[in-house]
Structures are given as C-alpha cells and as structure tokens.
C-alpha cells in the first residue's frame with residue numbers, strides 16, 4: 001500500500017517557572033529527531049513555544065550578548081503547594097493565543113512529538129499538550145525528553161500525551177513514526193555511532209543566534225547529584241574532525257558565531273578528543289566563540305588544553321567545581337581536588353583568560369549542606385580570582401542523592417515533581433530563609 005508522505009509536528013513546550021532565560025538553551029534532542037525524520041523523507045513542521053523571535057512579539061530584537069536573550073513572559077498563578085514562595089511565577093515563551101493561531105495555520109499533522117526538559121517544568125508541557133489537543137483532538141501526541149524519562153510514570157499519568165517515551169530517541173524514532181503513520185523507511189544511520197547522525201535541524205528555528213554542540217553522550221563519572229548515567233547509560237564519543245566540520249557548516253552556511261557545548265564532561269580524555277578538536281578549530285581559522293554553560297571537567301585543564309581553548313576562541317569558561325569542601329566531596333563525586341582546581345585556574349590565567357571569563361559552579365542547597373561550607377567555597381573561589389556561580393541544587397529521581405533529598409526536604413518530593421524546582425531550595429529544612437540566599441548571593445557577587 002502506498003502512503004502520502006506523513007506530516008509530523010514537533011513542539012518545544014512552554015516553561016512555567018519563577019525565572020527562565022535563554023542561556024544557550026535549545027531543544028537539541030528534539031531537533032536531532034526532527035533532522036533524522038526529515039532525512040528519511042517525513043514532512044516536518046517545528047513550533048517553538050520558547051521562540052524569542054516570534055513575528056507577533058513586540059520586542060524589537062531580544063538578541064543579546066553571544067546569542068543569549070530573554071524569553072517573553074506572562075504572569076500566571078503559582079502552582080499548588082508553592083503559593084507561599086515570595087516570587088512571581090510565569091509562563092515563559094510566546095502568548096497562548098499565538099500558539100493556537102500557529103497551530104491553526106499548519107496542515108493537520110499525522111503525529112505530534114513534544115519534548116520536555118527539567119522535571120519541574122512539566123506544567124508547561126501539560127499546558128502545551130492541552131492546546132495541541134484542543135486544535136487537533138484526534139492526532140496522537142508522543143512525549144519524550146528529560147522529564148518524560150526521569151518521571152516516566154508521572155508523565156504517563158499527567159502530561160496528557162498518548163504515549164510517553166523514555167531515554168534516547170534515535171533508536172526508536174523511525175519505528176515510532178512508522179507505527180503511527182504507516183510510512184516505514186530503512187534507517188540511513190547507526191543510532192550507536194554519533195558520527196553517522198545528521199546534524200540537529202537548527203535551521204527549523206526562525207533565527208539561529210547560537211548553536212549547541214554535543215561531542216559525546218553520557219559521562220564516565222557517577223556524581224551522586226546527577227542523572228546523566230540514568231539518561232545516557234552508554235558513553236559515546238564523536239570523532240573530533242566531525243565536530244570541526246559541524247562548526248564550519250553552521251558558520252559558513254548560517255553565519256553562526258556562537259557555539260555552546262552541551263557535553264556532560266567536556267575535556268574528558270582530552271588527548272584523544274578535545275585536543276585534536278581544538279587544534280582542528282584553530283587550524284580552520286574560524287572566527288567564532290565558544291561557551292561552556294554546562295561546565296568543563298577541571299582535572300583535564302592543563303597548560304596545553306587551556307592554551308588551545310584560548311586560541312580556539314573560548315569566551316565563557318565554566319568549571320564544574322560544585323564545592324571546595326574537598327575533604328567531604330567524595331560523598332558527592334570524585335571529580336576534583338583542591339590542587340587540581342588551583343592548577344586548572346592557573347593554567348587558564350596563563351593562557352590569557354581574564355577573571356571575568358572564568359566561573360566556578362558551586363552547588364547550593366544540597367541535603368544537609370551547612371551554610372558555612374557554601375560561604376567557605378565562595379571565599380576559596382574568590383581567592384583564586386574566579387567568579388563563584390551558585391548553582392541551586394535540584395533533586396533528581398534516579399540519582400544516588402534522591403532518597404536523602406526526599407528525607408531532608410520540607411516538601412513531599414515524591415508526590416509531585418513541581419517540588420524539585422531549584423528556585424525553592426527544596427532540600428533546605430524548616431530553618432530555611434530567603435535572607436540566607438540573598439546573603440550568599442551577595443557574598444558571591446560582592
């Protein structure tokens with residue numbers, strides 16, 4: 001039987017939160033699946049509820065430094081259980097009316113794919129799916145992504161999607177699309193070999209102000225606060241030359257200047273991967289900038305890697321330090337020692353990085369964490385002439401720290417992922433006060 005080429009709609013949902021900003025945040029996974037589907041002959045439409053450049057938006061040009069920028073926002077009521085948080089709560093992204101109008105303008109799809117990111121952003125996913133159902137009541141909606149993987153049962157019960165998929169999508173997407181549309185194709189790539197995957201379809205966006213790059217999947221470490229192992233149990237690495245080709249592609253075809261690495265442990269095994277990649281970038285002579293919002297692996301910052309990073313054009317260097325309580329850090333992870341931190345910072349400075357370009361993430365709000373230990377970490381980082389950046393801890397199901405987080409929280413974390421929002425410091429006990437947070441913020445920025 002011959003079928004017309006099916007039409008698949010892919011949607012990046014709204015964010016509901018106390019704060020959100022496009023800090024180089026794009027749905028890389030969803031756009032990878034869009035690219036695969038397109039390469040296999042499916043018709044694709046992409047709607048981005050977080051589009052900062054929607055034609056109906058009055059903001060003249062929300063383009064800011066290095067490609068980042070603010071989302072449009074609409075104040076909405078706080079979710080149940082968080083009414084007492086003394087901050088506004090908003091839907092980040094385009095107006096609901098515009099999303100409805102955009103859906104009405106497109107051809108009725110045969111299947112809708114929706115992605116999800118943070119566990120505590122699920123109300124935005126629910127609302128997005130609700131609007132899609134209103135417009136296309138008889139079209140199947142499949143949900144995947146990080147919330148769908150980490151809170152699978154919750155997503156099955158409450159997201160409104162007809163089907164919820166766990167884990168990486170590459171292996172299943174063609175089968176899934178064929179099951180729903182009857183259009184079956186033979187895979188032209190190997191899901192287990194990243195070098196055979198097509199580039200994510202960033203060109204589906206209205207504007208490309210930066211490109212996220214992923215040079216590997218998974219992480220060789222098993223930090224107790226992190227879900228990387230659960231999300232990507234298998235470590236896979238790209239050929240450094242193919243990463244350089246991808247950077248050239250986006251720069252030459254779309255004039256992209258800013259690139260953000262999304263790797264969990266960029267620089268791990270640097271001699272084999274990052275070093276040849278950085279050398280390739282330098283040799284290509286491209287005038288582009290690199291950012292590491294997801295942090296780099298401190299132990300691998302040597303004089304050589306620091307020099308190459310500087311020459312290649314790294315402009316935002318974030319170090320995954322997490323704490324300087326080095327004596328207790330083995331409880332958390334085994335990523336770095338005090339001497340390694342100092343060595344990394346010295347190498348970066350010697351290579352030419354100014355203080356303003358280097359930030360060290362410090363986890364704040366861990367179960368049982370004493371304020372004094374955060375204050376000490378901030379001081380140590382500042383003494384090293386590096387900017388301390390407080391990364392508020394979000395407890396994540398399927399991590400080693402989850403059960404401790406559940407028992408130390410003043411919320412019932414297991415009852416609702418809304419309570420895993422890092423903005424509410426869910427693992428601080430009853431003595432928690434907003435003054436403490438502003439005191440720590442002042443110390444960090446002071």
Ligand code: B12
Pocket residue numbers: 019020021023024025026027028029030032033113114115116117118119120142143144145146147149165167168169170214218225226227228231232262263264293294391392393394395396420422
């Ligand atoms: C890159 C990244 C970021 C980026 C932004 C990414 C974005 N798009 O918004 C930055 C650096 C800005 C960021 C920030 C933060 N992040 Co982050 N981040 C990641 C990271 C490392 C990778 C995500 C990614 O793009 N992966 C690559 C793509 C290819 O994978 P994917 O999106 O999962 O998609 C695949 C599958 O999920 C599936 N899929 C996806 N969509 C769909 C749809 C369908 C229909 C189907 C079938 C399949 C499918 O197929 C895709 C391809 O395989 C993850 C960890 C991880 N390894 O996943 C943490 C992670 C998501 N982040 C996390 C955290 C804690 C944070 C912060 C709170 C950190 C902090 N304390 O400051 C902030 C919060 C940001 C905010 N409030 O705005 C947590 C999640 C917390 C939670 N409760 O949900 C994670 C899991 C890391 C961890 N600690 O374990 N992050």
